[in-house]
Amino acid sequence: MKKPVVGVFGVSGCAGCMLTMLYEDAFKQLSNFLDLRSFPLIKEDKYTGDFDYVFIEGTVCSDEDIMKLNEIRKRTKKVVAIGSCAALGGVPSAKNFLDQEKVMKLVYPKTNQLKSTLPQPISMHIKVDYSLPQCPPDKKEILEFIQCILTGREFKPYENPVCFECRKKGNKCLLDEGKLCLGPITNGGCNALCPSNKTTCYGCRGPLKEANLKAFINLLKEKGFTKKELHDKMRTFAGLGFGELEEENKTSRWLEN
C-alpha cells in the first residue's frame, strides 16, 4: 500500500504541538509508516505536491498566516487542527476580548509598524476536517489518530466532560475546594491531567457539546465567583470556543441576575 502523504505545519504559535510530533513515539510513527513530505521545523520545504493529511498548529495572527492556510488547504485532502490554538484559538485569542485600540497603542507606541489581524482558530479561515485540541496536545491521541490514518478507521473524538475522567481517577473536586475549575463544561479526553496536578481545568479541549452552562453558572454564583472571574477563565485557553457558548447562553445576563 502507498504510504499516506503527510505534512506538519505551523502558523503563529509556540511550536509545542510540532515538538510533540517530533518527540519519541509520534516521530517514529510519522517517519516509518507515513510519507512525511513537509515538516519545515526539521526539513527544507521543497515539496509542492498534494497531501493526504496535514497537521497544523498555531493561531491565525497575520495575513501571512491566512495566505499560508489557503495555500495548504488547496493541496490537502484532510486538514487536522492540532492543539488548542489551531482548534479553538488558544491563549493568544484572549486578545479578542480586549480593547483592540488600547492594546495596540500600549504594546506598540508606533502602531503603524505592526500588521496584526484578530487572533483566530484556523477553522475561521479554512475548512478543518479533524480537531485535536489540548495544550500541549495529547501524545496518545496523536498516536491514535495516526493509527486511524493507517487502518482506515474513522477517528472518534472523546465526548464526556473532564469531570468524568477526574472522578474515575479519584481526584478531590477542585470546585469543592473553592477553586474555579471548568471541568464540568469542558470536553475531556485528557485523563483530567490538570486537576490531577492540582491545577484547575482551563477548558483547553474546548466546550462540551451538551454542557449545562446554566447549572454550572448557578453553582459558581452560589460559590461567590464573579462574572469577570468566569470570563477570565473561559477566555484563557478555549479562546473563541467558549465565546460562542457565552453568546448562545448569555452567560453575562445569568451572572448579573
Add this chain to the structure above:
Amino acid sequence: MKEINLDQICKIEGHASLKLKIEKNKVKVCELEAQEGARFFEALVLGKNIDDVQEIVSRICGICSSSHSVCAIQALEKAIGIEPNESQKALRELLILGERLRSHATHLYFLSLPDYYGFSSALDMAKEHKEKIDNALTLITLGNRIVSIVGGREIHPFIKIKESMKNLEKAKEAVEEIEKVKPIIIRTIKLFSSLDYPKLERDTDYFSLHENDCYAATSGRLKSASGLIDSEDYKKHLKEDLKEYATSKFALKDGKPFVVGAIARIKNNQENLDFESRKLLSTIKIDMSNPFHNNLAQAIEMLQIVNRVKDLILRINENESEEIKIKPGHAVSAVEAPRGTLFHEYKVSSEGKITYCNIITPTVQNLSMMEQDITRYVDLLLEKKVPKEKIVNEIEKLIRAYDPCFSCSTHFLKVNWI
C-alpha cells in the same frame, strides 16, 4: 549577484526570512525578519491573578516553556516577598535542565547535524545514520522525563508559587537512567568536536548569569566583559529597538550587539562546570570566537546537565504547600533558558493582579549579532567567489548554529499599561 532572499528559513524554531542586498561584492543590507504574527503575551497577562500568569506565559514557547514558567514564578515570588526553600529551588533548576537537555539534543541532531553530514534533513539522514536519530530520541526522552517528574508533563509544566509538583520515586529511577545515557552524551561531544566547522571569527561580548559556586541556571548576577551587574538593572544596559522590517525587536547591550546562549555560558562559567565536564572541555578544541562552535558548547552542557541533575535530585524532599499572603510589589527574574538569558519583570497590585509585564527573550538578544555575523560571513564567501547556492546553504548553517527561536522573539514587546 545583487540580492539573496531566503523567504522561509527551515530547520529553526519559528518562522523567519532574510534579505541581503549586495553591492560591489559586499553586503550592504542585511535584514533578518521574524515571520511570526505578534501574540501580545505581555498584554494578555495584565489584570490577571498571579496564579494564572505561569499558565499563560508558558505558551510563549513550546521549546522553552519550563524557562518561561520558572522565570515568571521566581519574579512573582520576589515581587510579593516570598523566598522559595532549597528543595523548591532544586526542583526549578531540574525543570530548566531537563528542558535544556532535550532542546540541545533536538537542535544538535535534528537541526544541525544534517548540515554537516550533507543531508537535507534528519529524516533523510536517518536512512544511513539511524543510530544518530536513536541517540537523539534517547536524550530527548531523558530530558522529557526530568521535566515530567517535576512538572507533571513534558511541555508547559505545572509549577506554582511556593509549590512544585514532584515525584520522588520516579526521580530516583531517573538517576539510574542517567548512568545509562551518559555514554551517549560522551559520544555526542566527541562527534560534535570532530565536525568540520566553517571558520569565522568575531569580536563580541558574551552575556550570561554567573554564580560563584555553581554553573548558573536560575540565579546569580549577569556577567559580561564589562563585569557583573544585577538582573534588576537589565533595562539600564539592554535597549530594545523595533526595526521597520521586523515584528521582533532587536536588543543591544550598552549600544552594541552581543551573544547569549550555550557558548556565552561556557565562556563565562567554565570554571564552574563539574570536574568531568571541565576535564572533557579541556580535551576538545573549542573556539569561543567562532559562532559555529555554539554546537560544541551545547554538547558539553549536556554532560554538565546530567551530572548536575543527579546532585539536584538528592536535594529534593517532600514539603507541604503553604498559605500565600499577597503583598504588592515589583520584581525582575532572570534564568538561563536553552538559548540564553531570559528576563521576566512584573508589577503586582495589593489584590494580587498583574499591572505591568515585560519579557526579554534570548533570541532577541542574539538577533543583532546574527545580522553582523551573516554580513561578515557572506562578505568572506563573496571574496572567495563561492557560488550563490552554496552561500545560501552556509547562511542557513550559520543561523542554525545560533539555534534561534522566532516564536519567542516576536513577543518582545514593551507594554506600558496606563
